[in-house]
Each structure stands twice: as structure tokens, then as C-alpha cells.
Amino acid sequence: MAQSVRVCSVADIEEEDVMRFDHGDQTFAIYRCPDGAFFATDGYCTHEGAHLGDGIVDGYEIECPLHFGAFDYRNGEPTVAPACVRLKTFPATVEDGAVFITID
Numbered sequence: 390m391a392q393s394v395r396v397c398s399v400a401d402i403e404e405e406d407v408m409r410f411d412h413g414d415q416t417f418a419i420y421r422c423p424d425g426a427f428f429a430t431d432g433y434c435t436h437e438g439a440h441l442g443d444g445i446v447d448g449y450e451i452e453c454p455l456h457f458g459a460f461d462y463r464n465g466e467p468t469v470a471p472a473c474v475r476l477k478t479f480p481a482t483v484e485d486g487a488v489f490i491t492i493d
């Protein structure tokens with residue numbers, strides 16, 4: 390069943406940055422894009438499982454820290470090889486100064 394989970398305060402992630410978020414046995418990467426909106430994906434790279442929370446945000450892309458593949462974190466589409474399998478994405482919202490994601 391889908392549930393909304395509080396991640397952090399809006400101020401905890403700078404624009405064009407990423408943060409790791411763990412919840413239960415799941416792990417996520419939470420992004421704040423250059424225009425201030427928030428997005429969330431599965432934490433692990435679909436190539437060989439590096440955590441994208443350790444990657445670098447460049448515009449609307451996350452660059453994986455291990456082999457430098459990249460994804461568009463808004464829709465999970467791979468944009469730079471060796472990343473070639475789509476990342477799962479999760480809805481992210483802001484309420485009363487806090488970031489929430491909806492997970493299954």
C-alpha cells in the first residue's frame with residue numbers, strides 16, 4: 390500500500406544537490422533540481438548498484454559515482470552509458486517546509 394513518508398526539511402537539500410534517504414529496508418536518492426523542485430528515485434544505480442546519493446547532480450541529471458553513467462532523475466531514464474536500465478522514480482512533494490515521498 391502506498392504511504393507518504395517525511396524525508397527532511399526543504400532547507401536540508403541545496404538546489405542542484407542529492408541526499409541519501411533510508412526507510413525500512415529501502416533506500417532512495419532525493420534530488421533538489423535547479424528550479425527548486427524535489428524528485429526521488431531508487432537509491433541504487435541500475436548498472437552495478439552504487440548509491441546515487443553519493444553522485445553528482447548536474448542540471449536534471451544524476452551522475453553515478455562509480456562508472457559515471459547518468460540518469461534524468463525526473464523520469465529515471467538513463468542518459469549516459471554504461472547506465473542503460475531505467476531507474477524507478479517516486480513522487481516527491483513539499484508540505485509545510487518538509488519533503489515527502491510516496492512509496493509502495
Ligand code: FES
Nearest residue numbers: 434437453456458
Ligand atoms: Fe552506476 Fe556503474 S554502478 S554507472
